[in-house]
Amino acid sequence: MSRDRMVRVFAELPAYSAAVAELPLSTAITDARRGAVVVVPGSGDWRTAMQDAMAAGAVALVLADPAVLRREAVEAVPWPRGIPVIVERPRLRPDVVADALLARRGSPPRLITVECAAPAAALDGVILDGFGWARSLTEAPLALHASIATVQGRIALLESRDSGDGPVPATLACTPIGGLHPGGLLQVLALGEVRTEVTLDQPARLARVETFTEEGALRAPERFESSARLALRRAIDACLSDGPTADLEELLQDMALARSLLDT
Amino acid sequence: MPLGVGIIGAGPGVAALHLPVLGRLPDLFSVVHVADAGSGRARGLAERCGARWSEGEVDLLADPAVEVVAVCSPPAEHGRQILAALASGKRAIFCEKPLAASRQEAEDVVSACRAAGAVLLVGTNHLFDAAWGRARHHLVALEGKVQAISVTLALPPNDRYHRLVAEGGPFQTARRGRPDLKDPAVAAGVLRQLLTGLAIHDLPAVRDIAPGIDEVVYARVVSPIGYLVGYRAGGVLVQLALTMLPNGPDALWRMSIATSHDRVEVNFPPAFVHAGSAAIRVRSVDGQWTEYPRDEEDGYVSEWRLLASLLEGDAPVEYDELLADSHYATDLADAVAAKVLAGVPQ
Numbered sequence: 001m002s003r004d005r006m007v008r009v010f011a012e013l014p015a016y017s018a019a020v021a022e023l024p025l026s027t028a029i030t031d032a033r034r035g036a037v038v039v040v041p042g043s044g045d046w047r048t049a050m051q052d053a054m055a056a057g058a059v060a061l062v063l064a065d066p067a068v069l070r071r072e073a074v075e076a077v078p079w080p081r082g083i084p085v086i087v088e089r090p091r092l093r094p095d096v097v098a099d100a101l102l103a104r105r106g107s108p109p110r111l112i113t114v115e116c117a118a119p120a121a122a123l124d125g126v127i128l129d130g131f132g133w134a135r136s137l138t139e140a141p142l143a144l145h146a147s148i149a150t151v152q153g154r155i156a157l158l159e160s161r162d163s164g165d166g167p168v169p170a171t172l173a174c175t176p177i178g179g180l181h182p183g184g185l186l187q188v189l190a191l192g193e194v195r196t197e198v199t200l201d202q203p204a205r206l207a208r209v210e211t212f213t214e215e216g217a218l219r220a221p222e223r224f225e226s227s228a229r230l231a232l233r234r235a236i237d238a239c240l241s242d243g244p245t246a247d248l249e250e251l252l253q254d255m256a257l258a259r260s261l262l263d264t
Numbered sequence: 265m266p267l268g269v270g271i272i273g274a275g276p277g278v279a280a281l282h283l284p285v286l287g288r289l290p291d292l293f294s295v296v297h298v299a300d301a302g303s304g305r306a307r308g309l310a311e312r313c314g315a316r317w318s319e320g321e322v323d324l325l326a327d328p329a330v331e332v333v334a335v336c337s338p339p340a341e342h343g344r345q346i347l348a349a350l351a352s353g354k355r356a357i358f359c360e361k362p363l364a365a366s367r368q369e370a371e372d373v374v375s376a377c378r379a380a381g382a383v384l385l386v387g388t389n390h391l392f393d394a395a396w397g398r399a400r401h402h403l404v405a406l407e408g409k410v411q412a413i414s415v416t417l418a419l420p421p422n423d424r425y426h427r428l429v430a431e432g433g434p435f436q437t438a439r440r441g442r443p444d445l446k447d448p449a450v451a452a453g454v455l456r457q458l459l460t461g462l463a464i465h466d467l468p469a470v471r472d473i474a475p476g477i478d479e480v481v482y483a484r485v486v487s488p489i490g491y492l493v494g495y496r497a498g499g500v501l502v503q504l505a506l507t508m509l510p511n512g513p514d515a516l517w518r519m520s521i522a523t524s525h526d527r528v529e530v531n532f533p534p535a536f537v538h539a540g541s542a543a544i545r546v547r548s549v550d551g552q553w554t555e556y557p558r559d560e561e562d563g564y565v566s567e568w569r570l571l572a573s574l575l576e577g578d579a580p581v582e583y584d585e586l587l588a589d590s591h592y593a594t595d596l597a598d599a600v601a602a603k604v605l606a607g608v609p610q
Contacts, residue, residue, distance in 0.1 A: 110486060110487060111486050111507055113416055113503070115412075115414060117522055146481055146494070148481040148501070150496065150499055152412065153412050153501055155412070155481060155503055157482040157494060166487060171492055171503055173503055173522070175412050175522045177524060177549055178549050179525075179549035179550055183551075185527070185551075189418075189516075191416075191418040191516070192509065193511055194513070195418060195512065201547070201553075203550055203551025204547075204551030206551070212513035213513055214511060214512060
């Protein structure tokens with residue numbers, strides 16, 4: 001795909017119609033999936049929807065805010081391969097994750113804590129992205145070591161794969177809360193010689209990344225680009241570079257952990 | 265007329281904490297005697313405040329000017345010294361945390377204090393922080409069901425804060441060799457020490473809203489030194505996390521309480537310094553965050569003020585609560601050590 005060619009986007013979600021309008025030089029809406037970047041809503045049976053889109057000739061997929069699938073679906077193989085898959089995770093934006101990692105200047109965390117709270121219907125998604133943040137900050141896959149579930153919530157102990165500095169332990173706690181807003185609260189702490197504190201609060205429209213060192217505190221700038229536009233830009237880049245993307249693999253890792261915890 | 269205080273112990277906690285705190289309360293207390301266990305440090309500390317000094321606790325307990333005995337020695341000595349103070353006729357005791365090293369010792373100490381009608385206060389300063397009192401009131405008033413509690417600590421070396429409230433350091437005890445944390449017995453011992461030495465700051469507050477320890481879900485040491493502990497207390501899930509760092513940002517000392525509606529976050533100031541009370545943030549169910557300012561006084565000052573109130577008879581001594589707090593810490597340390605020794609997960 002050449003850079004001077006406008007990318008056609010097949011999207012039914014309003015957020016993506018808006019994103020296409022915000023990328024007027026590089027994208028255009030189309031009603032045909034063949035040859036298009038297809039946006040797959042992350043609700044319902046999105047795995048089948050992805051396969052359908054590929055079969056219909058999509059050149060790339062954007063999976064928008066995927067819900068946690070049932071264990072059988074997560075473990076089923078094969079997963080769609082062969083075209084770029086960009087996963088839009090509004091609570092785990094790659095630009096915000098990059099801000100957090102960059103500010104750490106390579107200092108590895110000693111431990112990570114993740115706390116999630118959301119209305120019951122939204123909690124699984126917040127947990128999914130909580131695992132994603134822990135994985136991102138340890139920069140290694142995680143394994144679940146222990147967990148417990150009660151009516152009030154769940155807690156879990158995890159450990160990252162040893163990537164040289166020793167495995168990093170992490171904990172996750174999640175609790176259902178009342179309220180009508182479909183979003184939730186995610187608070188992440190990466191503790192060590194550098195401390196990262198992430199607060200993502202959808203009802204409050206708050207996304208804050210703070211880094212603390214002996215010299216003081218740094219708050220990353222707010223990211224005003226919509227999550228959908230960012231995902232579309234990444235899909236375009238993936239098409240142009242023809243390179244692999246890790247989004248789907250990472251999503252499946254996080255989902256396997258979420259499923260293990262939720263099935264406790 | 266201020267009450268005469270005799271301090272048993274002359275370590276960093278006395279030099280950097282209790283002497284400056286008592287110096288803030290000249291109308292209530294006056295340090296009249298300091299005793300060490302042979303280090304010779306008592307003399308230097310006592311001379312600065314015009315007090316007597318001695319070695320061992322015998323002379324201090326025989327000193328008629330000592331009306332309040334402050335037990336600030338190593339934890340293994342606490343129980344014995346409290347009983348010795350009672351035997352010497354003293355009837356007002358401030359004991360640094362932990363109160364005792366075992367359930368039996370705690371029973372003995374509290375029974376003896378109750379029988380003697382002695383005032384006893386344990387220096388779990390976070391429990392006396394005015395902000396914690398307000399947070400607890402908030403939890404009760406909102407009638408939200410508590411679902412989970414997390415207490416997260418990331419601490420730089422204490423010496424950073426000692427230097428701000430004392431002179432003549434370093435106050436930090438020289439580190440002995442690094443323990444072999446891969447050995448479950450060593451790891452269990454380290455965890456026990458950290459829980460009864462550091463987690464103890466907050467365990468009475470945790471017990472207040474999550475009494476009982478039903479099941480330890482996980483327990484492990486964290487490099488370079490620290491812990492991760494998760495347990496169930498009735499329907500409440502509790503997570504304790506600590507990492508002690510060789511350097512890094514200022515101390516994080518945070519208790520978060522998740523209810524079915526609100527989340528209450530209590531951020532305590534670093535140990536030793538006097539930055540006021542904890543700061544509280546409350547996140548309501550609709551995503552509204554409310555931050556409350558710090559009070560002027562911290563828990564260190566508040567605990568000594570409370571002791572004065574107890575001695576005035578303005579408030580009763582809560583012997584049963586003191587005993588239950590001690591048992592809670594001991595039981596948790598035992599359960600965590602057992603979990604580690606069972607080897608799951610290590």
